[in-house]
Amino acid sequence: MTQNQNLFFQKFGITPNDLQRYLGEALSAGGDYADLYFEYLTSTSIRVDESIVKSASQGISAGCGVRVVSGERTGYAYTDDLAAEKILRAARTAALIARGPAKSPVQGFTEHANHQLYPIASPSADADIAAKLELVMRADRSARAYDPRIVQVRAGYFDEIRQILVIGSDGTFATDVQPMARFSVSCVAKSTESSAQGAAGGGGRVGIDFFNTDKTPEHFAQDAARQAIIQLDAREAPAGEMEVVLGPGWPGILLHEAIGHGLEADFNRKGTSAFAGMLGKRVASDKCTVVDNGTLPSRRGSINVDDEGSPTQNTVLIEKGILKGYLSDKLSARLMGVPDTGNGRRESYAHIPMPRMTNTYMLAGDDSPEDIIRSVKRGVYAVNFGGGQVDITNGKFVFSASEAYMIENGQVTAPLKNCTLIGNGPDALTKVSMVGSDLQLDEGVGTCGKDGQSVPVGVGIPTLKLDSMTVGGTAR
């Protein structure tokens, strides 16, 4: 028995027989597939603001979502009450999508061995609130000590434990206990002439110890303060097409926006993505190999099983520039006749799963980061980003640099004000001419939004040079 079974079977008194009955009810009007997603989520957040902890918050949410799939049609209903009659009612509601004779689910469930991607001695959620409070206070002190021009500091600590049970009419039975912890710091700096901000954060599927050993509050605080101070002297960014070098790690948001979303199978099944029909074709320079890997230990974007109960995988999206695969869930795998890559994810029990990214990154190349910068006559070196967005259908994507510098004659020079980079997904990576040997993943801050659903993700790249990209500044 796993912990989940203990939780849902014991706390809520659900039995394997109940589960069969719920699935039977879900398929009472026919349909190809039905599943139930049980979720029990506890979370804590604590913030320091103006050097005091003004508030702390804790919460619990629980519920069950029932899905019935019939051809390309999906019926969905959920309940936040796990009493049998409420789940049966949700199952009957979802069942109305199908119009036919009742079907029977597979009798008995099969539970496969899960990945064990988050081996945590003591989950953050169990740690004393005072220990979490001390972490945010340390961040506040550290950021303020960094420079007297730091006038405002906010730091926050957030953790959650999501316990899930997924059962499907094909015999799927999967459980997972998914921890998550995240630390964030933002600073405002002021000089007589200007104001600026800086932000940093990170975490993953880690315990509280991570913040005492691997990435300390001081690490995040000083990084946020450093960025704010640098930005005080930033000058206008240039406008127009030029060479762009992306630093390692979080700038991998380029991959997420430029190609990741466009390779989600649902968009391609419907022919709504600029990448539709491009399997086997060149979409990047031959230096580019890009994967989506949900199996990296302790990473924010990693999960043992996806939210349909399928094990996560390491999926090659682009190999030496050639488009190799899409990210799929059960529905798109069945309808497109492709393998299920274990990318069916959802925000919560109240949401229908769909293909989503996990950790999306480019493999390291051979170039030294120093050589990459030296090769640029006039361009932009972008090392930190706010957020990004893509229009899947025409492929246009943007991402906004929060820390960037000019490169002039092979040297990194002045810091630049916030600027947005814009490009076209299907050809942006064809302009990658150098790939560094320094692959890094981001520190664990990414949240991806799609159709109103947010899920945690990771990104990463080595230092990259794009021969041409439009930089959205104001200076000629």
Next chain:
Amino acid sequence: MATHTQTVSGTDADLRDLAATVVSRAMKGGATAAEAVVREASEFSAVVRMGEVETLKDSGSRGIGLRAFLGQRAASTYSSDFSEDGIQRLVGGALELARVTSEDAFAGIPEPDQLGSLGDLKLYYDDVYSLPPDERIDYARRAERAALEADPRIKNSDGASFDASTSQKVLANSHGFVGEFRRSSCSVYAAPIAQDANGNMQRDYWFSLSRTMAKLESAESVGREAARRTLRRLGARKIASTKVPIVLDPMVAGSILDNIFDAVNGDAIYRQSSFLMGKLGQKVAAGNITVVDDGTIPGGFGSEPFDGEGIPTRRTVVIENGVFKSYLLNNYTAKKLGLESTGNASRGLAGTPGIGSGNFYLQKGERTPQQIIGDIKQGLYVFQFLGFGVNMVTGDFSRGVSGVWIENGELTYPVEEVTVAGNLKDMLNNISEIGNDLEFRGSTAAPTLRIDGMMVAGE
């Protein structure tokens, strides 16, 4: 789908009692002040694609949130568990957490004489669920069909939908305030995809949102407008970098209003995180600019009879003829800044109240969008912003755009893969024209705006 989407398990009185009970239990447990919010909601959604039903969703949910104070210390908890055990954890958890947080001189709930409700603001109509299930699906299907039939170049669809929802919110606090209101909404949406001779695709969308079916626009008109918006993007190209006037259509002008809201809200002000900090009473925008927040408009998408702390909502002139007149504040930020709350507390279930807008709009001008465009020799008409490149501390603004090139007062070819950049401080002062086309399609609204002096970055 179920014809009856009544997922409310209790009656109104039950929710009121529950909120009041949670407050009194927190007080009995030692709290010096407490505030509880109970929310119950139901939603229906039908998504159709290429004429076939893609998803149907029909469900309800509820939750409770508690904010408890021990003197000047505060903490909050929330739960979806309404059982005795769940309520006990909710109350016990908040009190326990409040013991470890810091003393904050400004913490607390509003004073009794600040509390109250404006009563019925016509926010709830039970007709949003009145259509039989098949007709709800048909509403979405008709919108999509109207888009697909509008032009042979529209060959695909990202779907069309019909949505309906209702919610009820009860707020109670330890001054004895108990307020409640219901809201309803229904909407229809279509997102067609057009393809040009070279196989390049474009997608756009249109929608109608209403509190009552009686005022929801027809499926056909939404579908046709979605088609028009999509078709005008076909054949879009990049242009060379240039400095020209830009004209924002009302949808993207609304996002500039969102930026103004972020800059005038009390949280950003006291944290020195706003480019408008220290500018109260000064000229911050062109003399023709008046920006108003009004949470009291009957039927408004941003209306509520009281805010997230039980203070009646009101009308606040934020910018008047270009002069910065008022911040938007909740109780905490008002006390912090030595001012009165403007009734703008926003309260979800979790955490401390933030600041939310009511109906937040820029007052309309007198000229039509056609007249505004007609004046421009060379410029860019913008109908989409892409990305989040706005820095609220400095006002620096750089976002991706799609639009149409203006040449000699006429809209010519579509443009994409370019950015526009500037600084919001300058942009607000450089709004040289305001359209007469103010229309609420959400809680924030602006008419067509012309802004001069922005840099367009392209080739």
